[in-house]
Amino acid sequence: MLEGQFLETPIWGLPIVIYPFLSGLMAGAFVIDSLSHLFGFKKFDPVAKLAATVSFAMVLLAAFAPLVDALQPSRAVWELYVRDHFPYSPLGVFIVIWTLYVILMLFEMYFDYRVDNVERSKQGGLRGAISKFLTFGRPEVSQESIKKDKKALFIISAIGVPLAFAFHGYIGFVFGAIKARALWTSSVMMLMFITSAIVSGAATVIFFYIIGYSFYSKKNKVNLETLNALGIFTIFAILLDLFLDVVEKLYSVRAYTGAEEFHGWELVYNWGGALSVNYHIYQILIGLIVPLVFLLFKKVRQSKFLMLIIAILINFGVWEMRYDTVIGGQLLPKISQGTVIFHAPWLGFDGILSGIGLFCLGLVLFFVLSWLFGWEDNPKSQSLDSNENK
């Protein structure tokens, strides 16, 4: 990207598109997790552990994307801790919230999987040995200790939900705080990022829930009630997202906004603009409206196959939202005329292949964590599943 660059160049390429997408999955998945732990919705119990695992995998990976994009990644790790411009710089907040969140997730994972690990440590073998280590010397499975775990999870979720919102909200703030980019600087940006994060997190949990419980679980099956509840939750998240999109659209009308923002919408998002198809068709229609219409039917919400497709559509739409925001904002030049042309190279640190590599690393992380903790096969589940299976 740096080769042959001119002054008006989209310098934030694919890694910065991937970064909000992955951390959105993290924040959204944690919200699903907290529905069970914090708000006590029993229907979400079967997906709580899955959501926590997704969140943990994504928070580990989320730090990689901006490091890939930084031109001096070797300096970045050290200097972000030692010379952090906290709290003045939006990006400087990143390392603080990220570190706090990783520590919190370590506690969350420990308390979430402790009983499972105790059960599994009796099996022996490598997985048993790892599970024994991961109990950290607390092998009690009495009702009292389980109650203690639940209390700890409640407290962790109570701290974690604001922290997850802060994590993803500040990413919105990184873009919203840059007043030089007319299409980014907006007070709604933070909220839009958080709501779309919840939408994508719910969709990802649905996706892995169906895949994991259908194909990889020996004991548990997909609970249609849970799927239904997840579907209803997604409907509300999509409605909130659509509302914010309408708000943003209203403030892009020529009479109601400044020249730069209006011209930006005209050149980039409005029909005939550079990203008009991405915005109207992919992001709004395929990503939000079509899933919303289908989710309104109870039969669809209880169909595993259709929910799988809807989850993929939603995640595609949220990916498009990140793409339209990050790239679209840079297509409007600051001092030049016309629109800047974005070209994603195949090779290079911000190329398509390294983007695919980041996603593969995410999947590998998720599967390693799944193998370590095994959310799909609760040895002795206290959840809705096992109650019904009796």
Add this chain to the structure above:
Amino acid sequence: MRKRTTNENLDTDEKPTSARRTLLKTLGLGVSGTLIFSLFTKNAQAQDQAQQKTASNGHTNDINIDSSDQITGPLQNHRWMGWENPVFDTNDGWNDWKTILNPNNLPIWHDSFSEIPKTHPKHKWGMVMDNRKCVGCQACVVACKSENNVPLGVFRTIVDVMEVGSIKPAQNGMIVTEEGSYEPNVKKFMLPRICNHCDEPPCVQVCPVKATFKRQDGIVLIDYEVCIGCGTCVQACPYDMRFLNPIQMTADKCTFCVHRVDAGLEPACVTSCVGRARVFGDLNDPNSEVSQLIAQFPTGRLMISQGTDPQVFYINLNGNLEGTTSIDKVFMEFTYTIGFNTTDYKQLGGEVELPTIEEKKNPFKQFAV
């Protein structure tokens, strides 16, 4: 016998280390393969740089052009084209870059810039661009490039040439095409652009590692040994005057030629200006030429609405050029910012294939009101 034993010893010594190495290698490849891959180009660039350095240290910068017209030697590196790295090549007089940035140890600010005037700074450097005198000769651009070793493709200062006004269809107009005649009611404007060294620089505050700072005398600088190259400051500059230096792999910008200013000289662009359109001086001194010019002539500044309080003043600044320019009012004729990366360059015919046939037939469509 001795040889044999040493050989055996060597073998036994080497085997475990080599096995360990291969294991480590495979592990490293497996775990961080994607990351290495993503950083591949950066490594390649660093290698290029290293090769460049070894070549340049021997002062063998001769360009060898073979009979087959293949360029060998330093010019092979198309990114740097044989120029030495200005920051890290200590043979070139740049012995201590940090001393060059702030030799008098002036206080620096990363945020809370409103406190700078309270410290009663001795100087406050600023520039006046007299647009009446600029002829668009681009001598300042060239001077800056050679003074600061700015790599190809990026610029610390540019001079945009624009036409303001409209070309209207008229009978017996000056411009005659197949579709009719047009009368140009236009005026040509040159707009020298430079880092505005704002009093409230948004680019400084967003830096996550405090790499960029504002000196007490108003100059906004970057510490190239701290910058991580995240690009946030490049995004945050409303004037698009920051860029990512493809050689240093950090952010880069105009420094008001800080090494010259600290030595009592004027910036390179000012000394090279043929019409004395660029005037540099101390805004705190009421008798300096810049203060006098600002006092005597009506001046404008670029994008005041952004609240950056820029310190580069323009005499005879057309209001249409103050912010982002609309193609209805201003026609960018010869600009660096338009680059080869915008749709409007294509519209000008920069590519072989024009977007639509209509525009080919009617080249003055955009001026018609």
